Amino acid sequence: MATVVIIGGGPGGYEAAMVAAQLGGQVTLITEEGLGGSAVLTDVVPSKSLIATAEVMTRVRHGRELGLVPGDRSLNELHQAVRVDLAGINQRLLGLAAAQSHDINEALAAQGVRLITGRGKLLSTERVVASTPDGDEELPADFTLISVGTRPRELPDAKPDGERILTWKQLYNLTELPERLIVVGSGVTGAEFAGAYNQLGVDVVLVSSRDQVLPSEDRDAAKVIQDVFESSGMTIMSRSRAQSARRDGDRVILTLADGRTVEGSHLLMAVGSIPNTENLGLSETGVTLKSGGHIEVDRMSRTTARGVYAAGDCTGVFPLASVAAMQGRIAMWHALGDAVQPLDLRSVASNVFTAPEIATVGITQQQIDAGALKVRSVTLPLAGNARAKMQGHYAGFIKIFCLPTTGIIVGGVIVAPGASELIYSLSLCVSARLTVDQAARAFAVFPSLSGSISEAGRQLHSVNEDAL
Numbered sequence: 001m002a003t004v005v006i007i008g009g010g011p012g013g014y015e016a017a018m019v020a021a022q023l024g025g026q027v028t029l030i031t032e033e034g035l036g037g038s039a040v041l042t043d044v045v046p047s048k049s050l051i052a053t054a055e056v057m058t059r060v061r062h063g064r065e066l067g068l069v070p071g072d073r074s075l076n077e078l079h080q081a082v083r084v085d086l087a088g089i090n091q092r093l094l095g096l097a098a099a100q101s102h103d104i105n106e107a108l109a110a111q112g113v114r115l116i117t118g119r120g121k122l123l124s125t126e127r128v129v130a131s132t133p134d135g136d137e138e139l140p141a142d143f144t145l146i147s148v149g150t151r152p153r154e155l156p157d158a159k160p161d162g163e164r165i166l167t168w169k170q171l172y173n174l175t176e177l178p179e180r181l182i183v184v185g186s187g188v189t190g191a192e193f194a195g196a197y198n199q200l201g202v203d204v205v206l207v208s209s210r211d212q213v214l215p216s217e218d219r220d221a222a223k224v225i226q227d228v229f230e231s232s233g234m235t236i237m238s239r240s241r242a243q244s245a246r247r248d249g250d251r252v253i254l255t256l257a258d259g260r261t262v263e264g265s266h267l268l269m270a271v272g273s274i275p276n277t278e279n280l281g282l283s284e285t286g287v288t289l290k291s292g293g294h295i296e297v298d299r300m301s302r303t304t305a306r307g308v309y310a311a312g313d314c315t316g317v318f319p320l321a322s323v324a325a326m327q328g329r330i331a332m333w334h335a336l337g338d339a340v341q342p343l344d345l346r347s348v349a350s351n352v353f354t355a356p357e358i359a360t361v362g363i364t365q366q367q368i369d370a371g372a373l374k375v376r377s378v379t380l381p382l383a384g385n386a387r388a389k390m391q392g393h394y395a396g397f398i399k400i401f402c403l404p405t406t407g408i409i410v411g412g413v414i415v416a417p418g419a420s421e422l423i424y425s426l427s428l429c430v431s432a433r434l435t436v437d438q439a440a441r442a443f444a445v446f447p448s449l450s451g452s453i454s455e456a457g458r459q460l461h462s463v464n465e466d467a468l
Helices: 011-022 037-041 044-061 086-110 188-199 219-231 321-335 365-369 386-391 419-432 436-441 451-467
Strands: 003-007 026-031 114-117 119-124 127-132 135-140 143-146 150-152 180-184 203-207 235-237 242-248 251-256 261-264 266-269 273-275 308-310 349-352 357-362 376-381 397-402 409-416
Touching: 003 011, 003 119, 003 135, 011 026, 011 037, 011 086, 011 143, 011 321, 026 127, 037 044, 037 086, 044 086, 044 188, 086 114, 114 127, 143 321, 180 188, 180 251, 180 261, 188 203, 188 219, 188 266, 188 349, 203 261, 219 235, 219 357, 219 365, 219 397, 219 409, 242 266, 251 266, 308 321, 349 419, 357 419, 376 451, 397 436, 397 451, 409 419, 419 436, 419 451, 436 451
Parallel strands: 003 026, 003 143, 026 114, 143 308, 180 203, 180 266, 203 235
Antiparallel strands: 119 127, 127 135, 150 273, 242 251, 251 261, 349 357, 357 409, 376 397, 397 409
């Protein structure tokens, strides 16, 4: 029976543990912060729970458009009858995170996985030490998986204090809505939190070093989000780089590189992340680290050390829980001799949980513009969709990319409420190499947002016919 030691309890770690146990391995999982890792405890689960509440508040704010008004005739708008209880919101979302972590614990225990709370470190490619409050324990390991995640990056002159200057892990300690929240960083994390707090009624200032928010996303999609943010009252400071931050009583003063200052009641630093790969014995055992500290892996999740695998954000491959989980599964399938295929990022679906959401799959507009592949595309504005009109949603679009001659769908972008659900149909098309004609001939419910995917397929058929 092969012995497997996993260091890290996030999606890459616990999914690997499940696979290894199912394949008959003797599995030990070592985790410091709890099962689920930051994805469950401090990132994906709590942040998306917060965003779900914020979306409800947005619907309340636009209630009049749908014919909903306060029952109390002394109030003018429906949202005046609703108060945001941030303490209650945070208590709920942290409870959801703890419950999810507990469920993972139960599932692993049922599979016979041994769990150790502590810090793991490689002594060699065949031996791991687990440091716990009760002392150190050495563990034999035929195979080891490193899945230790990342932590929020901090600026030297803007150190978080957990009260007014915060990382995204510390936001859930707030019990009252900020009077004015400054968000530094307009990537996915910054945009999601800025949007959520803006929806909850907070005065938000988003400080971005780039020309447009969400610089790594489809440019047309990012423009929709920036327009929505600005139309909802958010202040966006583009081409502005944060230099330092300091407390002044119950205020925070952010100084920019050009000398300007921004004042608020709270400051969220969302300026990237750093892999937790220090002091794990990696270099000493032959595991190669990239310049930024990420672990170098191949598409089978193998590191440069024999028998040592790695998965998740600490590899720098793609910072998504779904990718981390797949990397972990692939590692164990490979290590324990099961059928396995290398990681294929061409069909990865990802989502930005702003309002509206941005979901993408397959080839991107940036790759197309760079000449990576010749495609045909069509973009349908959400405003023309009957279901969107009924729901009062007008900002967004559906964009599909296909190969010019065959019509095979190779990618797409959806900017819409619930895009994270809608993208699955496009993801299936990309994975199965379906054509626009096949997508167009599948029945879509009327009225539905997904009907625009079918319509896009029909329009691309016409484009292809014209091109022949």
